[in-house]
Amino acid sequence: MIKEILKNVFLKKQAIQFPEGFNISPEQTVKIVDFQKKVDTIFHRSLRIRQVDAGSCNACEWECTALMNPIYDIQRFGIDFVASPRHADMLLVTGPVSRQMELALKRTALATPEPRLIVACGDCAKDGGIYKGSYAVTNGVANVIPVDAVIPGCPPTPTAIILALAELIDKVAR
């Protein structure tokens, strides 16, 4: 372990290159750079997200967790996930909102202080996804709490989530 620490201290730290599977076009890379500037100016390098699972299969959660790994590393933009809705600027909701999570989701949204953004992440959060029509779901987050943006995908890849957040910040900036 000491070797690892010394390596980080003495070797020149290099950002991990986006590996070959990271499909992103040049226009989109510009968006990410702009995104950085916007998060700096609007949110003063501190956009705090509270992720709420309203009944998802967990794939969307793992993609949100992947945002914190050394490759996507949203913390370098100043974005972080927080433990309490009271500390959050944004709620990132996944899942088709199962009925037994409806009350918990509403209370979490109420506990998030204004100004706040609510983002529905994933096909299930958009309109129920594959679960649409089941007796135990409400067919989308918009049927429970007002939603500012929707990120489609099953699940949306971490790249898609970052790009969607960039577009949302754009909207907020205007």
Add this chain to the structure above:
Amino acid sequence: MERIRKKAVKTWEYLNESSFEVRMDDFKDVCRHLYEDLHAILRVMFACDEREKDGLFRIYTVFDLPGHDRFFIIVLPVRESDHRFPSLTQTIPAAHWYEREISDLFGLSPQGHPDGRRLVFHEAFPANSHPLRKDWSMSETDKQEWGGGTTIKVPHPFMEVSGEGIVEIPVGPVHAGIIEPGHFRFSAIGETIFYLEPRLFYTHKGTEKHFETLAFPDGVKLAERVSGTSSFAHGVAYCMAVERMLGIAITEKASAVRTLVLELERIYNHIGDIGNMCAGTALNLGYMKGAAIKERLMQLNEILTGSRYLRGLNVVGGVTKDVFKQADDILKTLDVTTRGYKVLMELLLGSVSHIERLENTGKLSKDIARKLGVTGVAGRASGLSDDLRKSHPHLLYDRLIFEAHTHEKGDVLARMMIRAEETECSLSIIQALLESGYKGDLTVPLKTAPPFASALGYVEAPRGSLFYWVMAGKNGKPLRVKLRSPSYCNWPAVPFAVHGNIVPDFPLCNKSFNLSYSGTDM
């Protein structure tokens, strides 16, 4: 077995399933004989509304005997007018949740069950409403009140622990990290957990009922979205159940693709879990290293199948892509993975502070694990040598040479070491698979399902044994789909593992089991 055959009213065999229909009076005795005298394991227990066939409900109890590739299904017909059946829980503790689930979803009451509370539905769901019955409906007002969550229609009392110095700590359903919802009620003396009662089913989406509205080819998509990290395993189990029911056999090539991708899923899950456990002990270096390796594997998944979670590869009858054509990509990534994994394990096993947190924490005894039917990584870490790849070789597992690993201690360190050993095992299985060639097309044509035909599908998912059971209805759609994910068996064991540990070790224990809430809640 002779005793059971004599008592059975009807017997039938299909593939490796032997079914025995018994009378209400013999049910408990037959099951007791299987469990106590023959040391059978209760795999899954469920009910089916077959009233359109012959006016009866039927309860299916699936056992298997260690060392035999056979499933023994005890079938009990239950009349609607007298909707009670004898409870097995006092003899076979593993039946406890299955019986409560049958009671909630079908309204058949287990007589003599020690826990009379509802399992699946929370307080605001109406009483005497049983969704999996064919003639069930629910009014809009009831649905609104259910979602509203504040009206108490059926109370759910938690066990209260009283005494001096006892603190009751409720946690959830919304948890602090990026994790699924569930409610935990701790009773702690100081920092030591004296009693934990979990309350799950917050993510109940009515999956089993929803399957009945989807034709078999569409059902695969739903099966893949029950539990995200074992998407592929669920897809394979569902396809296997439907294929066995239709009586079609997939080609060698499709079997090989499924075996390879199942092992890929196992590797990314295990390495991700080993890394996650470091988050539980605040060893961020290990956490990030594990996350970086997992990310590379997820990107391999996307290259091979177009989906990071291996979705869209399974269809009923085979697979959609031949991943063997991209063998170079697989080998290159696995090479990097192996090196990264070795560095990670060296780091973790060399870190005394990390290992000290893991050793002797969250011990699950072999006795409790066996009684509750704990399966998968958690079971093998507690000394139960149960691996479906060995006991019921499916796909190409009978051709491959590998071991089922077990550890005796049952603590968090044992669960981590099982994952590490299985990762190495899976890496060598994939190497072995890539060395041979396989014949056949990717898919085979389907047949129409004869009504009321049924079959089991089973797979060793990354977390443990996974079972699906499908019975065909009259219109090309299923009459009943029963899915039992490995997390369903393992959740009841968590309170026993955390007893005596300190509250801050609970997230670590939880991460060491890494159970899926969505797979349990269906």
